[in-house]
Amino acid sequence: MTKAQEDGLTFALLCLARPVFTNVFTRYLWSSSFILYAVNPSYLRSVSLNTIATTKQFKQEVLSGSLEQYLLDEFQKVESTLETTSDEFPSELFSTSSTPLPNIVGDILGDLPLVYYAIKCLIDPSRFSITSLAMFQQTTTSLRSIFDQVIQKRTTLHESLHHLDILYGYVKPKEAKVDSLLSYPLPKDNKEPRKEGMSLSVRNLSFHYPRSPDRRLVLKDLSFDIPASSLVVIVGANGSGKSSLVKLLCNLYNPTSGTILIDGKSANEYRKQDLRQATAVLTQDHLLFPLSISENIGIGDPSCEDSSEKSERVRTAAKMGGAETVIEKLTHGFEEMTRRSDSLYTSEEPPTPGPLKDIADKVEQYPDFSGGEIQRLVASRTFMRLSSGSIKLVVADEPTSAMDPEGEFELFEALRKVKGGTTMIFITHRFGHLTKYADLILCLRDGELVESGMHDELMDKKGEYYRLYDIQASAFRADTPLPVEYYGSESE
Numbered sequence: 001m002t003k004a005q006e007d008g009l010t011f012a013l014l015c016l017a018r019p020v021f022t023n024v025f026t027r028y029l030w031s032s033s034f035i036l037y038a039v040n041p042s043y044l045r046s047v048s049l050n051t052i053a054t055t056k057q058f059k060q061e062v063l064s065g066s067l068e069q070y071l072l073d074e075f076q077k078v079e080s081t082l083e084t085t086s087d088e089f090p091s092e093l094f095s096t097s098s099t100p101l102p103n104i105v106g107d108i109l110g111d112l113p114l115v116y117y118a119i120k121c122l123i124d125p126s127r128f129s130i131t132s133l134a135m136f137q138q139t140t141t142s143l144r145s146i147f148d149q150v151i152q153k154r155t156t157l158h159e160s161l162h163h164l165d166i167l168y169g170y171v172k173p174k175e176a177k178v179d180s181l182l183s184y185p186l187p188k189d190n191k192e193p194r195k196e197g198m199s200l201s202v203r204n205l206s207f208h209y210p211r212s213p214d215r216r217l218v219l220k221d222l223s224f225d226i227p228a229s230s231l232v233v234i235v236g237a238n239g240s241g242k243s244s245l246v247k248l249l250c251n252l253y254n255p256t257s258g259t260i261l262i263d264g265k266s267a268n269e270y271r272k273q274d275l276r277q278a279t280a281v282l283t284q285d286h287l288l289f290p291l292s293i294s295e296n297i298g299i300g301d302p303s304c305e306d307s308s309e310k311s312e313r314v315r316t317a318a319k320m321g322g323a324e325t326v327i328e329k330l331t332h333g334f335e336e337m338t339r340r341s342d343s344l345y346t347s348e349e350p351p352t353p354g355p356l357k358d359i360a361d362k363v364e365q366y367p368d369f370s371g372g373e374i375q376r377l378v379a380s381r382t383f384m385r386l387s388s389g390s391i392k393l394v395v396a397d398e399p400t401s402a403m404d405p406e407g408e409f410e411l412f413e414a415l416r417k418v419k420g421g422t423t424m425i426f427i428t429h430r431f432g433h434l435t436k437y438a439d440l441i442l443c444l445r446d447g448e449l450v451e452s453g454m455h456d457e458l459m460d461k462k463g464e465y466y467r468l469y470d471i472q473a474s475a476f477r478a479d480t481p482l483p484v485e486y487y488g489s490e491s492e
């Protein structure tokens with residue numbers, strides 16, 4: 001074997017030393033049956049907060065609840081408690097050795113070819129040119145690896161910045177002229193905070209959804225006044241435009257034409273954030289957050305920091321929302337998690353029946369709520385929000401759609417009880433027990449306001465409202481024949 005061939009073999013072996021060593025001393029999960037899950041409460045909380053802040057399905061909830069700052073503060077708090085705890089992907093954590101020794105040895109082995117040729121160069125300087133070539137190649141590889149690391153870190157940084165952008169996007173003021181906008185509520189002349197609710201005046205309001213391909217107007221030339229502190233019920237058949245109208249009143253969309261005046265000034269003149277903070281929105285679509293029941297309700301008033309005051313208010317809010325019995329059934333009561341964040345990984349997806357599945361089921365154990373139960377818990381969050389004292393407008397868009405009639409009746413009664421000076425707007429198809437108390441009923445048909453007034457006036461008119469009311473009332477009248485299936489067939 002020539003000298004050059006010997007050198008080549010040694011070089012190849014030295015280059016192999018590091019990958020072989022690393023491979024032997026690194027633990028991989030390939031072909032193992034495994035289940036990985038996080039138990040650290042701070043880590044689980046940080047994942048939950050991150051999910052709420054960055055997932056589209058929670059966006060409306062976060063915005064309408066003005067939760068941006070709360071989420072950021074809580075995230076920072078929990079991150080500081082995590083300190084040095086790694087939040088790496090579990091399989092990477094597993095492959096990381098508990099001692100730094102393999103890493104150190106690996107690094108030394110990686111430099112072996114360099115050391116070898118440096119020594120050879122010293123012993124036999126006449127072969128300097130070949131060795132220097134090898135050294136050069138080695139140095140190039142090292143340099144390349146350094147560049148790779150820099151680029152990889154840059155990509156990770158970009159990714160992190162992107163996530164931060166989503167997170168902070170909630171708080172970025174969209175309007176550059178934010179300073180010139182009015183704060184809401186406006187102070188009264190005598191500088192005392194206003195006690196009454198929001199007043200709304202709608203003038204020639206028309207609207208089509210921004211992405212509607214045919215620009216079909218779903219609201220057509222509506223004009224009406226909602227005096228401060230009044231109770232308003234919007235009625236109408238499916239698709240008549242009720243939800244679209246309240247979305248505009250809550251500033252979730254801008255009108256296509258016409259204006260909305262809030263306390264006498266155009267809605268555009270106020271800071272959107274202030275208007276949102278003064279409004280409590282309750283819809284059938286509102287969701288539970290992946291947090292404890294207590295926090296799901298308490299988040300209704302993120303400004304409440306005193307823990308004993310908060311827990312008292314959360315209990316009262318749960319009672320008012322009709323969620324007490326739902327919570328009593330839970331093993332951990334108010335501290336029960338509504339669901340775990342996505343922090344469970346198994347080697348089989350989904351795990352087949354056996355020990356793996358048994359553990360997964362145990363870890364993933366969280367309560368199954370019915371639609372009506374979720375609505376009661378979400379309603380409790382609104383009562384918490386109402387108890388903050390800063391709410392001027394409550395909008396309830398069919399928040400009881402999944403509730404039984406008793407639950408619905410109790411919820412509306414509770415809302416009326418705490419109403420005080422707040423302006424309240426309700427949408428419900430089962431409006432019978434509510435419209436009798438309404439100061440104003442707005443009756444929509446195909447996007448047009450066909451009638452408005454109080455219950456007795458509209459009943460006397462015998463128009464659209466009367467028709468809708470009568471359909472519901474007739475179901476309970478003794479003279480209305482019950483459907484055949486109720487009696488059974490005559491031959492029976």
Ligand SMILES: Nc1ncnc2c1ncn2[C@@H]1O[C@H](COP(=O)(O)OP(=O)(O)OP(=O)(O)O)[C@@H](O)[C@H]1O
Pocket residue numbers: 209211212218236237238239240241242243244245
């Ligand atoms: N995001 C949207 N984009 C485009 N069109 C929409 C959107 N949301 C609703 N619409 C349309 O606007 C019209 C009015 O819908 P809206 O939900 O306001 O009626 P509604 O009276 O609240 O109905 P329901 O009683 O069924 O809840 C409907 O024709 C509906 O198809």
